[in-house]
Amino acid sequence: MKYWLLKSESETFSIDDLEKVKVEPWTGVRNYxxxxxxxxxxxVGDLCFFYRSSCKVPAIVGLCExxxxxxxxxxxxxxxxxxxxEKFKKEITLEEIKKIKSLEKMKLLQKGSRLSVQAVTxxxxxxxxxxxx
DNA sequence: GCCAACGTTGGC
DNA sequence: GCCAACGTTGGC
Numbered sequence: 001m002k003y004w005l006l007k008s009e010s011e012t013f014s015i016d017d018l019e020k021v022k023v024e025p026w027t028g029v030r031n032y033x034x035x036x037x038x039x040x041x042x043x044v045g046d047l048c049f050f051y052r053s054s055c056k057v058p059a060i061v062g063l064c065e066x067x068x069x070x071x072x073x074x075x076x077x078x079x080x081x082x083x084x085x086e087k088f089k090k091e092i093t094l095e096e097i098k099k100i101k102s103l104e105k106m107k108l109l110q111k112g113s114r115l116s117v118q119a120v121t122x123x124x125x126x127x128x129x130x131x132x133x
Numbered sequence: 134g135c136c137a138a139c140g141t142t143g144g145c
Numbered sequence: 146g147c148c149a150a151c152g153t154t155g156g157c
Contacts, residue, residue, distance in 0.1 A: 007154095007155090009155090030153095031140075032140090053154085053155060053156090054154075054155050054156080055155095058155080058156070094156080111137090111138075112137075112138040112139060112154095113138090113139095114138075114139065114140085114153080114154045114155070116154085
């Protein structure tokens with residue numbers, strides 16, 4: 001079982017949207033590194049944090065699960081299907097994440113990291129899961 | 134709205 | 146294959 005983090009702007013697609021539709025093809029990723037993750041690495045059952053980006057309070061707001069592994073979206077680009085799992089009662093903001101020592105290596109915090117699909121280690125996942133539960 | 138950091142494009 | 150110009154991301 002692997003863990004990931006998916007970024008989404010809330011105006012484009014929010015965790016509430018995902019809760020409504022339940023399952024959503026995660027499309028529109030146009031970056032080769034992210035494409036490779038979608039195509040090669042994400043497996044059914046993997047869990048993904050839902051990250052709200054480009055807004056007043058960027059935060060990890062919920063959790064979803066891969067229910068269909070990588071398939072062609074269009075042309076050379078790939079997507080996966082994700083299913084709503086939960087919306088955290090207590091979301092964890094970027095600001096909070098930055099303060100947690102054991103999370104300082106998270107890809108999310110690395111300078112200039114714009115990757116919209118990124119890996120999360122099981123330790124990072126456990127740390128965050130404990131906070132938001 | 135600004136701007137730093139990246140990625141991509143295209144001329145040479 | 147280099148690199149300048151441009152576009153995008155995303156925090157602030």
